[in-house]
Amino acid sequence: MKHLQQPEWSWRAGEGDFVHQWVKPLNDETEIPDMILYGAPISRSSISVSGASLYPMEFRKLWKGFSTYNLDEDLDLSGYAVRDAGDVTMHTTNIALSHQRIEETTSELVRTFDLATTCLIGGDHSVTACAVRGVKEAFPSERVGILQLDTHLDVRDPAELGPANGTPIRQLIDGGTVRGEDVVNIGLHGYFNAAPLVTYAKEKGIRMVTLRKARELGVAQCVVNELSLLAKKVDRVYVTIDMDVLDIAVAPGVPASTPGGMSAEELFKSLLAIGQHKAVRHIDFVCLDPTRDTATNATVKTGVYAWLEFITGRVLLQRGK
Numbered sequence: 001m002k003h004l005q006q007p008e009w010s011w012r013a014g015e016g017d018f019v020h021q022w023v024k025p026l027n028d029e030t031e032i033p034d035m036i037l038y039g040a041p042i043s044r045s046s047i048s049v050s051g052a053s054l055y056p057m058e059f060r061k062l063w064k065g066f067s068t069y070n071l072d073e074d075l076d077l078s079g080y081a082v083r084d085a086g087d088v089t090m091h092t093t094n095i096a097l098s099h100q101r102i103e104e105t106t107s108e109l110v111r112t113f114d115l116a117t118t119c120l121i122g123g124d125h126s127v128t129a130c131a132v133r134g135v136k137e138a139f140p141s142e143r144v145g146i147l148q149l150d151t152h153l154d155v156r157d158p159a160e161l162g163p164a165n166g167t168p169i170r171q172l173i174d175g176g177t178v179r180g181e182d183v184v185n186i187g188l189h190g191y192f193n194a195a196p197l198v199t200y201a202k203e204k205g206i207r208m209v210t211l212r213k214a215r216e217l218g219v220a221q222c223v224v225n226e227l228s229l230l231a232k233k234v235d236r237v238y239v240t241i242d243m244d245v246l247d248i249a250v251a252p253g254v255p256a257s258t259p260g261g262m263s264a265e266e267l268f269k270s271l272l273a274i275g276q277h278k279a280v281r282h283i284d285f286v287c288l289d290p291t292r293d294t295a296t297n298a299t300v301k302t303g304v305y306a307w308l309e310f311i312t313g314r315v316l317l318q319r320g321k
């Protein structure tokens with residue numbers, strides 16, 4: 001595919017029990033993997049300074065510390081075929097061109113690997129608008145829903161900010177790609193969304209579930225319920241995980257994380273449930289800036305763990321549990 005390049009950095013891995021040995025590069029477009037992984041290393045489109053463009057590389061570096069065996073579920077993930085398609089080639093300065101490439105690449109990948117789950121590693125949250133447009137291009141007759149775990153609505157006005165990380169959901173709704181009523185946001189809390197944005201969300205019918213409300217039921221159970229409702233209306237669900245949904249104490253490497261956010265365990269259990277839902281076909285993880293992380297890479301490790309929980313869910317779904 002013309003806008004994909006090998007990751008800038010990869011492990012020299014033989015066979016073994018660890019994630020870097022299990023995930024193989026995508027070499028053969030005729031094979032049918034379970035998951036296609038690809039990176040979109042861009043953060044020039046972030047409203048605030050962000051090094052999230054480095055996340056795809058750091059994510060791949062840190063996965064070496066994880067085994068493919070999930071002790072909690074007594075489940076080895078190694079039979080699930082993950083293929084790393086590399087990173088979308090970003091233009092050095094031209095954000096619009098980079099976004100266009102993310103959209104085109106996503107469209108090609110989801111069309112070519114229709115049976116696979118696609119997983120995009122950002123990048124800032126602007127990549128989600130590109131990826132969802134790409135999915136819609138590939139399947140124009142399908143109705144696409146979005147499950148968003150985020151502290152923010154991301155419905156600021158593109159007329160003001162352009163295709164930035166504060167605007168992806170509004171780009172998709174105003175652009176007619178996704179209906180407002182087909183967007184569910186879980187994780188909103190506190191003082192981080194101005195009132196006019198909530199007004200916009202209500203007008204468009206975005207389903208807003210505050211973290212406090214979700215906790216009454218348990219966040220993972222709330223995710224299950226919301227996914228069931230969404231799946232009744234749409235043909236496929238695109239899940240977007242803004243890592244800023246995590247509490248700032250858990251995710252110091254996410255510039256926009258806040259006090260009062262999700263615990264790591266709430267996110268993990270949510271992803272385990274998301275992975276088990278059949279309507280979910282695509283996922284992304286965005287806005288983690290490894291340059292702000294702790295010396296022990298706490299946030300990137302949490303990001304890899306979260307991704308593995310989603311894959312555990314996928315394996316459980318395949319086994320029909």
Ligand SMILES: [Mn+2]
Pocket residue numbers: 125150151152154165242
């Ligand atoms: Mn966001």
